[in-house]
Amino acid sequence: MIKRCVIGVSVAALLSVLPAAAKPLRVKFGVLRQPHSSETLSILDLPAEDDTLAGALIGVADDNTTGRFTGQSFEAIDEKLASGEDAVAAAQRLLDQGAIAVVADLPAGDLLRVADALKARDALLFNVSATDDSLREEDCRANVIHVAPTRSMLADGLTQYLVWKQWRRWLLIKGSHLEDELFAKAIRASAKKFGAKIVDERIYVDTEGGRRSDSGSVQTQRLIPPLTQGAGAYDVLIAADENEVFGNYLPYRSFDPRPVAGSAGLFPTSWDASHEQWGATQLQNRFRKEFRRGMNARDHQAWVAARMIGEAATRAGSADPKALSAYLLGPDFSIAAFKGVRLSLRPWNRQLRQPILLSDGRMTVSVSPQEGFLHQTSELDTLGVDKPETKCRLQ
Known part of the structure; x- marks a missing residue:
C-alpha cells in the first residue's frame, strides 16, 4: 500500500509540470543510418546490424513510458542505406511516412545535403555520428542539432x-x-x-x-x-x-x-560499453538485455536524440518541429544522460554540451572537463570551440 502511494505521488508530481495534452499525440521520427565498415583491426569492433538503431529504440521505449501518462506515443522508423544509396531520397521517404525529425548516422557530406533538402519541410535533423567541427562552424545549419561531440x-x-x-x-x-x-x-x-x-x-x-x-x-x-x-x-x-x-x-x-x-x-x-558511473549501469543492463551486446557511442547518441525528441514533445505538448526546436534551444531545456551533469545545447551552433569519457575499453579512466579547467558560463564549454571563437552563421 505504501509503495502504491509513493508511485501515485510521483506520477502526480510528473503530470503537474507537464502541459495537458488536448488529444492523443503520436510522434514519429526516422533513423537514417549508413552501413559501417567491417574493416576493423579487432574482430571485437565489428559493427552490429542494429548499430545506432538499437539506441534509438531504447530511447523510444523510455519516451513511451512517460507518454503513457501524457497521452503521447512515440515511434522510430528505420531506414538503413544500401551501399551507394542516396541519403536525401531516403530522408524524404521518412518524412513522407510522417516523421517530424530524422536521427542521422551519416558522414558530413551526406548530412549537409540532407539538412539543406529538409529545410523546406521544417524537419529537425539530429546528427548522432559526424564529429566534423566544420558542421558546427563554417557549414553550420539551423535545422541540425548535433548530439555527437566534435573532434x-x-x-x-x-x-x-x-x-x-x-x-x-x-x-x-x-x-x-x-x-x-x-x-x-x-x-x-x-x-x-x-x-x-x-x-x-x-x-x-x-x-x-x-x-x-x-x-x-x-x-x-x-x-x-x-x-x-x-x-x-x-x-x-x-x-x-x-x-x-x-x-x-x-x-x-x-x-x-x-x-x-x-x-x-x-x-x-561520448560513451563506452564499460561506463558504469552515475546510474549508467541501469541503462547498460537494459541495453544488453534487449540487444545482447554493449552500447557503443553511436547507440548512446541515438538514445539521447530520441530522449530529446520525447522531452521536447512532452514539454511543448506538440509534434510541430518548430515548437520542438524552440523548446530545445530555450533556457529551460536540459537532459540527463548518465554522465554526471545535465546536458544542454549551445544555441549559437546547436551543439550538445557534454562531458567526454576517457576509456581504455575496459573501464572509464576519467571524465573531462577536468578539475581546475574553469569557464565563465559552463565548464563543459572548455571542451571544443567556444562562442567567442565560433565561425557559425546559422543558415
Missing part, C-alpha cells in the same frame, strides 16, 4: 587529462587519410590551447593490406619500433587513426615504453 571536444577532453597528469610532451602519429588529418589538427589545436607540446609528428601510410589477415611482418613488430624511434623525450604517444589502420598496433610495440592515447589506448568518447 575538438574529444581532443580537448583528452588533452585536459594529459595536462592534469603533467604528461605534456607528445609524439603524434597520424594516418594518411583525410579524417586522420582532421583529428590530428584538433590534437594540435588542443595542445596549443592547454599548454602541451608535440615534440615530433610522423605519418603512418595506409598500404591497404588485409588488416586482420596480415601476418604481422607488415604492421607489427617490424614496422612499429622504427616508426616510433628517435623522437626524443616524450611522455605520451598520440595516435590519430580514425580509419582504424594502425592505432591498436601501437600499445606494447613502440620503441620507447610510453602510454598510448587518442585513437587507441586511452581514447576520448
